Amino acid sequence: MLINGELKYESQKLGMNYFRVALVLFGAQLLMGLIAAIQFLYPGFLFEIFDFSVSRMVHINALVVWMLYAMIGSVYYMIPDETGEETVGIGLGKLAFWILTAAVAVVVLVYIFIQVGPGNESTIWFINEGREYLEAPRWADIGIVAVVLVFYYNVFATYMKGRRTGIMTVMVANLFALAGLYLTGMFFTDNISVDQYWWWWVIHLWVEATWEVFVGTLAAYALVKIIGAKREIVEMWLWIEVLMLFGSGILGLGHHYFWIGTPEYWWEIGALFSSLEPVPLVAMFVHVLYDWGKEQGHCESKGSAHALNNSPAMAWVTANAFGNFLGAGIWGFFHTLPQVNIYTHGTQFTAAHGHLAFFGAYATILIAMMYIGVQGSYGIKKMTMTFKTKMALTLIIFGVLGMGVALTIAGYEQVLVERADLGGGWDAYFIAQDLPWYIQAQGWRLAMGVVTFVGFIYLAWDLLTIGAVESAQEESEGAAAAAAA
Numbered sequence: 115m116l117i118n119g120e121l122k123y124e125s126q127k128l129g130m131n132y133f134r135v136a137l138v139l140f141g142a143q144l145l146m147g148l149i150a151a152i153q154f155l156y157p158g159f160l161f162e163i164f165d166f167s168v169s170r171m172v173h174i175n176a177l178v179v180w181m182l183y184a185m186i187g188s189v190y191y192m193i194p195d196e197t198g199e200e201t202v203g204i205g206l207g208k209l210a211f212w213i214l215t216a217a218v219a220v221v222v223l224v225y226i227f228i229q230v231g232p233g234n235e236s237t238i239w240f241i242n243e244g245r246e247y248l249e250a251p252r253w254a255d256i257g258i259v260a261v262v263l264v265f266y267y268n269v270f271a272t273y274m275k276g277r278r279t280g281i282m283t284v285m286v287a288n289l290f291a292l293a294g295l296y297l298t299g300m301f302f303t304d305n306i307s308v309d310q311y312w313w314w315w316v317i318h319l320w321v322e323a324t325w326e327v328f329v330g331t332l333a334a335y336a337l338v339k340i341i342g343a344k345r346e347i348v349e350m351w352l353w354i355e356v357l358m359l360f361g362s363g364i365l366g367l368g369h370h371y372f373w374i375g376t377p378e379y380w381w382e383i384g385a386l387f388s389s390l391e392p393v394p395l396v397a398m399f400v401h402v403l404y405d406w407g408k409e410q411g412h413c414e415s416k417g418s419a420h421a422l423n424n425s426p427a428m429a430w431v432t433a434n435a436f437g438n439f440l441g442a443g444i445w446g447f448f449h450t451l452p453q454v455n456i457y458t459h460g461t462q463f464t465a466a467h468g469h470l471a472f473f474g475a476y477a478t479i480l481i482a483m484m485y486i487g488v489q490g491s492y493g494i495k496k497m498t499m500t501f502k503t504k505m506a507l508t509l510i511i512f513g514v515l516g517m518g519v520a521l522t523i524a525g526y527e528q529v530l531v532e533r534a535d536l537g538g539g540w541d542a543y544f545i546a547q548d549l550p551w552y553i554q555a556q557g558w559r560l561a562m563g564v565v566t567f568v569g570f571i572y573l574a575w576d577l578l579t580i581g582a583v584e585s586a587q588e589e590s591e592g593a594a595a596a597a598a599a
């Protein structure tokens with residue numbers, strides 16, 4: 115990750131810078147998660163020094179921001195490969211990167227140091243907008259819009275100038291929707307139902323529509339790049355998924371409108387369409403495995419013409435196919451019917467789904483893109499897994515799955531005791547949190563969080579060193595082959 119030596123395009127170098135910041139923010143996200151998890155068990159931990167409200171907020175905002183960084187990085191990285199052109203406004207793009215990074219640093223410092231106190235019109239502008247996941251104050255909101263406009267102009271103009279592949283066509287159209295949706299979370303109303311109604315447009319229509327399509331394009335690009343999958347096949351799947359994701363995802367929004375004061379017809383709409391949401395996720399899963407299987411057969415018959423050239427990336431793409439299906443598809447479907455959701459709403463079950471889905475659907479594929487970036491930066495022809503790659507894969511996946519299971523158990527206890535047995539009142543909430551099943555589950559979550567964090571250290575270490583290690587190995591193999599010949 116440290117050098118860009120072999121990259122021919124400025125756009126790809128810029129992409130690598132986005133990946134670097136993403137990795138730092140990912141680490142920060144996990145540290146904040148650990149603090150919040152300790153506070154679940156020991157509520158006095160850092161009380162009035164670094165409150166739960168702050169650690170939780172920084173945890174989930176850092177999550178969203180590192181993912182957006184890695185997404186922008188991926189786009190800048192793939193633009194030259196797909197279009198055959200350097201990004202049109204690359205100078206402006208670089209400037210936007212530095213402005214955005216400076217703004218993110220200021221916002222994080224404000225989150226951490228100036229948080230407690232009364233809220234009014236000026237705090238919305240300068241401290242915190244108070245919308246979960248998108249808490250950035252309004253000045254930063256407006257700055258983000260400006261930076262995203264530069265980014266979108268760059269993608270669009272380069273697309274118009276260069277080769278227009280199917281992957282890029284979907285990318286350009288989808289990014290327009292993705293960026294446009296951010297605007298729906300920017301205006302303030304003093305009616306909490308109206309506010310939540312629009313807020314969900316960003317949160318739900320990002321993660322269950324536009325981000326899903328986005329990772330579909332990344333998976334397509336990655337498969338073409340690392341196993342030489344046939345473009346016609348991945349692009350055909352991509353179009354099918356776009357159709358299905360928008361079909362189920364848009365009205366699936368109804369599963370957040372059950373209890374926020376919106377009309378009751380959302381029960382039926384939300385139940386029906388959100389239950390269909392796992393269908394495209396199954397299709398994506400089949401897509402990756404089908405392409406892979408087909409390509410394997412193809413390689414054998416042709417003497418491995420397109421053998422796998424980046425095993426770490428392929429491992430994470432595979433984790434993505436499974437993880438998206440499990441975290442979003444299965445864990446999402448569990449609680450999406452109003453008859454179930456009335457019991458599970460806002461319990462630790464929701465947190466289990468949130469962790470498994472964000473990790474499975476997004477973290478995995480973005481990590482794969484980082485490995486593709488490292489491969490390009492060092493000009494490695496065939497990148498294999500190091501010991502660190504394997505440790506990172508094992509510990510992170512095991513840790514996140516473990517956290518998911520622990521939180522599911524805690525959620526199950528809340529459903530039974532707090533909701534079903536005690537009727538879901540104020541007292542019931544606290545009684546349920548004092549019982550052993552809940553406390554033990556929170557203990558396991560913390561332990562699994564530590565495992566995840568150790569895995570992250572291996573990941574960062576690997577990303578920083580694998581390029582040099584693998585290219586040295588290729589060179590020495592090349593020299594040995596030359597000497598033998």
Ligand code: HEM
Nearest residue numbers: 321369388391442446447449450459460464468471472475
């Ligand atoms: C990658 C895709 C997805 C991600 C990243 C994701 C993430 C999340 C997160 C973080 C929440 C909690 C929001 C909050 O703080 O209130 C949530 C809620 C929810 N998700 Fe997903 N989700 C995804 C896909 C799905 C799918 C496909 C379904 C249904 C089939 C689903 C069903 C739900 C439901 C019903 C809730 C509300 C839970 C409650 O009432 O407490 N999600 N999701």
Ligand code: HEM
Nearest residue numbers: 144147148150151170464465468469472473477563566567
């Ligand atoms: C070191 C590992 C981690 C620990 C200890 C941890 C801990 C936590 C804690 C304590 C919360 C607050 C839950 C609540 O308010 O009930 C939380 C929320 C959340 N975390 Fe993590 N986390 C970790 C890693 C991750 C990862 C890897 C992701 C995704 C890629 C993630 C995504 C989320 C999301 C989406 C929420 C909000 C969930 C909701 O409100 O439903 N976390 N995490």
Ligand SMILES: [Fe+2]
Nearest residue numbers: 318322367369
């Ligand atoms: Fe949703």
